[in-house]
Amino acid sequence: MPKSSKKKKEKVADFAKAKLKLGKGKKVSSNVVDTSFKARSIALPTQSITVEKDNVPTTRRKQTFGDILSLLKHHNAGVRKDAIFSVKELFNDYPDLITGSMAPLFSVCARLIGDTDAGIRKALLSFFEWLLARVPKDDLIPHAPFLLLFTTSAQTHIFPEIRVDAVRLLNLFIGTLPEYVVMGWNESGSGLGRRILDGYLGLLNISTKFGQNASDGLYSAKSSQSGDVLIHPKSKLVVLRSLSNFLCYAVCRRPATEADVSNQSPAMLPLPTWFLRPFFASARLYEEHGRLFNGSIMGDQEKHMFWAPEPASDSFDEDFAYNSDTVVSLPVAASCLTELFDSFADRNGPSDSANDVDFLMRLANALHPTLIASYLECAPVIFSPSVNPSDTDLQLLTTAMEITRTLYSVILQSASQAATRCDDLKALLGHLSCYFPFKPAYKDVKMEQAFQNLNVIYCELASLLVLVLSFPRPKASKQGRTLLPHTKVDKKLQMQAESIRIYVVRLLKGEGESGAQLPRPITPIAYIALLPSIWALLNQLDGPKDHLDEVVSSSVLSAVLDHAIRTPSSSAVKHVTIEFLARLLLLEKERGYVGVFNPRNAAADEKWLQWILHLPRVLWELGDSNLSTSVTLIQALLRLLQRGSFVVHHGHVALLCARLVPFFTITHPSRGKITGPFRKLATSSPRAGRLALDLSATLLVERVKDVSEDSSSSFQDLDQAIRAAIKGTVEEDYWVRLANSVV
Known part of the structure; x- marks a missing residue:
């Protein structure tokens, strides 16, 4: 056991202060921090203060493009937001910088698409909307895959708000680069279109499951807690409107929005003839009818080519595209045009359109619950007789109906799929038929135009059903002639067709629901949308008599002819009316036409003659102001004379x-x-x-x-x-x- 004195000495040593020796400094602690520094001389000739920057483009804050790019990567959200405004200011003052700055700018801005700050996303969306309108399309194409990649990534972000803002940005890209946005949407090629479509469906709580084959793919509805932001109608409207624009270009290859269509020249609006396709014996004959009014206006640049059995060796054009399959399939002794046409009769093999219809059927099946929900939620509010609806509800229902029209206008053209999909469209229209014709509670110019758009879309959808159920099924008789069996149409659909007829006649006459207001001109877009309805009414069958209802056909045709004669020559609708009525007249002598409607039996000979005789006056009034309309008018008269x-x-x-x-x-x-x-x-x-x-x-x-x-x-x-x-x-x-x- 140690001694007690030794313990006492150890205790004293713990608190004893060591004596410093002479000439020795204080010992440095082991955890001391060195705070000494050394100053170096500033080399002024190499500093930026002496460099002249008068020729370098800068903002009001003296920020160059390089400075702004570095600020776009700043950790502070406010600095990044200000940097976006600085880029817009710099490009606005120096437009020449835009073209050469695309690559570094997009590489930085693309990473801001999924930024967690809502203010930055809003500023970026506004900046892209301003920038894309000023950059040529050819300069944007190289950067499209990079921008779409980050946008689709933001579509699947964990935060729903970021996904909705990504959809807003996609809508801008659809208006600028639609062909690159929809590329590969139906798995037909490379592109991000399918990934973008899946992003839309994910926002609508629709999951996708696909097997190895495209035919094994199935869409299924699935609820998700991440989609709670879509409870707000405005967010749902953003997604559905963008999806409608996406499908409109992907399926129909036409401008996505009504604003895009209105910006086109009225003469450049194509006349849709898809509703005539089932009434021709073959696709080739239908395509021949579709090419009646095709052709370039400027004839100077056209190449006139003549067919000869044995052309001279030096007469070949350098632009001639040789196709061995086509040449081999031609008969050796085909020395007349009719034989040449017949040689191509059997060359209409299966195309990719069948796969597109199958894909659209699966897509329509997936969207069916969402569309039904939109109809049920919005219809009672919009068609209330006591108060006009809000703009959000009205646009939501309009967008849902536009999606329905885009999908079923293609699906029901397929004879094999029409019967199975008629019930789905009937279910959708069944929730709206009780309100038709739609009219606002109180008169308002803007509201009346919106309700007219709803009425036109409903008429087009209902006419699809009438057309499908009255599709002629040609059968050869003993005499070799084509017979059209009677197609039964249910009573509800007949009642809908009658209400549509009344509405179409009133609309063509410019009358309102009361019939007391002044005539209102119809827009080209509305007239084009009415064409399937007009054609369905002209081909409407009258019960078991198996012949055309002359009363219905005559009233509709008279209204169409009166409207065409009454329309001024300078109107944007004039070109469409001339081509449509000329096609109706030419159907009488068209090869392969098996429809019920016959212009000779429509009891409107005097109206037809009145319309024909007013065309020279239209040609005189047009002159050279509308070349496309003038050419179509001359072609119409020439074709009618040639065919007798x-x-x-x-x-x-x-x-x-x-x-x-x-x-x-x-x-x-x-x-x-x-x-x-x-x-x-x-x-x-x-x-x-x-x-x-x-x-x-x-x-x-x-x-x-x-x-x-x-x-x-x-x-x-x-x-x-x-x-x-x-x-x-x-x-x-x-x-x-x-x-x-x-x-």
Whole structure:
């Protein structure tokens, strides 16, 4: 046991202070921090303070583009947001910087698409909306995959708000680069379209499960807690509207939004003819009918090619594309055009459209609960008789109906899938049929236009059912003729068709629900959307009598003809009315047409003649102001004369000649003979001028059949007017050769 004295010494040693020796400093602690520093001299010649930056573009804060790029990566959200505004300010002051700065800018901004700060995402969306309108499309294409990759990544973010903002950005890209957004949407090729579509469905709480084959793919509805943000109607509207734009371009290959369509020239709006396809015996004959009014306006750049059994070796054009399959399949002795056409009759093999229909069927099946829910939620509120609906509810129902129209307008064109999908469309329309025709509680110009859009979409959807259920099923009889068996249509659908007929007739007449308001002109988009409904009503069958209901057909056709005659020549709808009615008339002599409607049996001969005789006045009023409409009008008259339409027989040719005289030459009381609009039309479009001469020559051929004194005077006046209009022009030689060939 140690001694007690030793313990005492140890205790004292713990608290004893060590004595410092002379000349020794204080010992440094082991955890001391060295705070000494050394100052170095500043080399001013190498510092930025002496460098001139007068030529470098800067913002008001003296920030260059490089400075702003570094601030876009800053850890502070406020600094990043200010940097986005600085980029817009810099590009606004120096537009020349935009093209050369795309790559570094997009590489930084793409990472801000999924930023957790809502203010940054809102600022970025506004900046992209401003920037994409100023950058050429060709300059954006190289950066599209990179931007879409980060956008689709944000579509699957853990926060629903970020996913909705990513959809808003996708909507901008659909308006700018739609073909790259939808590329590969149906697994038909490479692209991010399928990933984008899955992102939409995920936001709508629809999960996707796919096997190895495309036919094994199934969509299924699945609730998810991450989609709670979509409870808000505005967020759901953003997703559905963007999905509608996506499907509209992916399926129909047309502009996504009504604003995009309205920005186009009225003459550039294509006339849809898909509703005529089931009423032709084959796809080839339908395509021949579709090409009746195709062609370039400017004839100078066209290449005229003539077929010969054995062409000369030096006559081949360098632009000729050789196709061995086509050449091998041609018969050796096919020396006439009819044989050439027949040789291609069996070349309509299966295409990718069947796979597209199957994919759309699965997609429609997945979206069916969402569309039903939108109808049930919005319809009672929108069609309330006591108060006008909110703009959000109205747009939500409109968008849901547009998605339905986009999907089923393609699905029901397939004869194999039409029967199975009619019930789905009936269920969707069943929730709206009790409210039709839709009208607001109180009169408001903006609200009435929105409700008219709803009515037009409903008419188009209901007409799809009528068309599908009245699809002719051709059967050969013993005499070799094509017979059309009767198709039964249920009573509810017949009642809907009758209500649609009443609405369409009122709309074409410009009347409202009460019939007391002033006529209101119809827009080109609304008229084009009504065409399937008009065609369905024209082909409506009357019960077991198995013939066309002449009362329904006559009333609808009379309303269409009255509207076409009443529409001014300068109206944007005029071009569409001319082409549509010309196609209806040409169906009488069209090869392979097996439909029920026949313009000869529609009890509207006087209306048809009135419409035909008003076309020369329209041609005179148009002149060269609308080349596409003028060309379509001339082509329509030329086709009708060539095919011997019942409307333009030899008794009416003299009337047409008399009305065409002012188009070539006008006789003024004091100034004498003045050149008509033909000279300007031929100068603007040589092809249009020669088409007008072809039409005139075709009319003058008929003078051999009509030898009356009045008719011969009309023919002679037209001939003299043409010669006076083309005197001294390049068309004079063409007319001489043409006149000699027809005499």
